Amino acid sequence: MLLYLGLALAIAACARPQWGRIEEPVFDQSREILIALDLSRSMDATDVKPTRLGRARLLVSGLLSDLKGERVGLIVFAGTAFLQSPLSSDYEILRDFLPLMDTKYLPQGGTDYTALLNSALGSFSQGDGADRFLIILSDGEANDDTWRPLVDKLKERNIRVVSLGVGTEAGSIMPDGAGGLIKDERGAVVLSKLESKTLRELAEATTGVYADASSWVNLAEIIEQTVATGRKGAFREENRVRLAERYQWPLAAALLLLAFSYWFEFPVRPKNRAIRLAPQKAKAPANVAQTAKSAPPPLA
Numbered sequence: 001m002l003l004y005l006g007l008a009l010a011i012a013a014c015a016r017p018q019w020g021r022i023e024e025p026v027f028d029q030s031r032e033i034l035i036a037l038d039l040s041r042s043m044d045a046t047d048v049k050p051t052r053l054g055r056a057r058l059l060v061s062g063l064l065s066d067l068k069g070e071r072v073g074l075i076v077f078a079g080t081a082f083l084q085s086p087l088s089s090d091y092e093i094l095r096d097f098l099p100l101m102d103t104k105y106l107p108q109g110g111t112d113y114t115a116l117l118n119s120a121l122g123s124f125s126q127g128d129g130a131d132r133f134l135i136i137l138s139d140g141e142a143n144d145d146t147w148r149p150l151v152d153k154l155k156e157r158n159i160r161v162v163s164l165g166v167g168t169e170a171g172s173i174m175p176d177g178a179g180g181l182i183k184d185e186r187g188a189v190v191l192s193k194l195e196s197k198t199l200r201e202l203a204e205a206t207t208g209v210y211a212d213a214s215s216w217v218n219l220a221e222i223i224e225q226t227v228a229t230g231r232k233g234a235f236r237e238e239n240r241v242r243l244a245e246r247y248q249w250p251l252a253a254a255l256l257l258l259a260f261s262y263w264f265e266f267p268v269r270p271k272n273r274a275i276r277l278a279p280q281k282a283k284a285p286a287n288v289a290q291t292a293k294s295a296p297p298p299l300a
Contacts, residue, residue, distance in 0.1 A: 002257050080108050111140075142198045209222060
């Protein structure tokens with residue numbers, strides 16, 4: 001009986017009984033941030049330690065540590081661009097993706113800002129109740145200027161660009177990943193330099209901020225200048241009512257009954273019994289009885 005009652009209460013606990021109401025404050029952050037990470041071959045240059053791409057990954061990690069509640073997504077781009085991680089408040093997803101990002105991740109080389117901006121425009125939400133920020137980490141080497149008509153669309157959507165130029169004006173030769181150096185068609189070693197013009201124009205046209213990331217960038221100040229100054233993207237606090245979880249009570253009773261059942265009902269333990277043997281009568285040895293029968297009668 002204890003076993004059956006315990007199992008019944010355990011099933012009731014799994015059904016998650018709820019009664020009573022609880023009011024709790026809920027904080028909502030309406031700011032949206034898309035991080036665009038350049039994965040072109042030039043990001044393997046070592047003029048910024050450990051590499052340009054390595055510095056960009058460190059900057060993204062620091063940025064995620066400073067953000068509080070914003071919805072963040074990740075776009076990767078080179079000769080093409082696509083949304084790697086949609087907007088979400090779960091930063092652990094981005095932290096899992098970052099170590100996997102390298103210059104071999106995308107099949108098409110180059111730096112296509114047109115594809116980047118088109119991907120960003122399609123990745124932000126369509127409503128008007130959020131501040132939107134596009135953070136670009138790149139060395140700025142663009143393929144062409146076809147991205148310029150898209151700036152007006154960024155301004156219409158209130159998307160501000162925060163550009164981080166990763167690299168130096170002196171530049172660095174580009175390793176090929178096999179211990180050698182990348183060479184052009186004439187056999188000369190390719191020198192990659194930071195081209196900040198495109199990044200600066202994007203930031204200025206959208207009332208954003210440009211920062212040189214060749215030295216360590218104080219991301220807290222950049223966030224204060226851009227993300228924290230949004231007009232619509234303030235924290236919003238409201239009280240929500242939910243039913244209280246009450247599964248703990250039947251679960252505690254079920255565990256108690258199952259413990260008593262194990263002790264008293266299952267398994268059946270053998271009990272010690274006192275065994276008494278009945279007394280037996282003494283018998284004469286067989287050889288003594290035969291000797292008495294064969295002996296001659298006594299003399300008179």
